[in-house]
Amino acid sequence: MTLTELRYILALQDTGHFGKAAEKCFVSQPTLSVAVKKLEDELGVSLFERSRGQVKNTPIGEQILRQAQVVLQQSDRIYxxxxxxxxxxxxxxxxxxxxxxxxxxxxxCVPVIRGEAPDMPLYIEEDYTSVLREKLRNGKLDAIVIALPFNEAEVVTQPLYDEPFVVLLPCDHPLAKKTAINNKDLERENVLLLGEGHCFRDQVMAACPNLRKHATRDERLLQSVVEGSSLETLKHMVVSKLGITILPMSAAQVAPYGQGVLCTRPFEKPPYRTVALAWRSSFPRHQAIDVVSQAIKAAAPGLATATAA
Incomplete structure (x- = not known):
């Protein structure tokens, strides 16, 4: 059994196809197929069920593949x-x-990281919390920036900054005349939300549990239609006067739309989220984590600005 063979079977699990797994591992399909069969013969069990155009794990294969992931993570730690x-x-x-x-x-924050660690190649990505959690756990990511609460075994979390929520609305909206918004002001408004799966949606609903409390059936139907896939989509919807929305302060910049189009208003009692950095407790490069943490903290004051008309 070799680490290379373990990488092959994990690639086969990820892709469900011998050809795609071979491409992922930069080898020929016959090379990968022979290696997988050799490992199965050595172990005396079938790791995969093979059918026309589809490969899936056997029950014992599922267990062995989980252990293979652990072995590769530990081998990566040596490096x-x-x-x-x-x-x-x-x-x-x-x-x-x-x-x-x-x-x-x-x-x-990336320019700050570059300045502090110019020789450290930095790879960045965005995704849902659930996906980032899995990638952190299996070693595909070294650290992730998430909103608390975030609980994961053998993972360290460090709070970085608190970010208040604000209301984004057209400048000619009646609520724009107020200097601050309370939850009751939003009860009869069409508040645009992110779709299911976004943790920020859950945070908004927790902070404003009475949203759409008095909505009619047609209004609730409209609400479901205009859920957005991103905060930028919600901003475009507000520009189109499909409703108003609640954003973290960092996302509430309205400059691209010009003066007098959109404005933000704070809450009387601002809800907020705590943004944190998370990494595996076994991750050995503590100095790199410190650089990222300090860079994000340095960038945080610049996030706490929103344009208001």
Missing amino acids: ELAEQGRDPLGAPLSLGAIHTVGPYLYPR
Whole structure:
């Protein structure tokens, strides 16, 4: 049994196809097929069920593949430890962030990271919390930026900054005349929300449980139709006067639409989220984590600005 064979079977699990798994591993399909069969013969069990155009795990294969993932993670740690001994800020770092943080944080914090660690290649991505959690757990990401609460075994979380929520609305909307918004003001408004799966949607609903409390059936139907896939989509919807929305302050910049189009208003008692950095407790490059953490904290004051008409 070799680490290469373990990588092959994990690639086959991910793709469900011998040809695609071979491409992912940069080998020919016969090479990968022979290696998988050799491992199965050595173990004396079938790891995969093979059918025309489809490959899926056997029950025992599922267990072995989970252990293979653990073995590869531990082998990667050996390289990480060696790299740390040479230069903890010289090896690549993979950083993920949730969709409602990444677009507004990365432009501010990445230049700071570059300045502090110019020789550290940085790979960034955005995704849902659930996807980032899995990638952190299996070693595909080194650290992730998420909103608390976030609980995961053998993962360290460090709160970075608190970010208030604000209301975004057209400047000619009646609520724009108010200096601050309370929850009751929103009860009869068509408040545009992110779709299911976004943690920010859950945070808004928790902060404003009476949203759409008095909505009619037709209004509730409209609400379901105009749920957005991103905060930027919600902003475009507000410009189109489909409703108003609630955003984290970092996303509430309205400059692209020009003066007098959109404005933001604070809440009388501002709800907020706590943004945090999370990484595996076994991750050895603590100096790299410190650089990222400090860069995000340095960028945070710049996030707490929103344009108001």
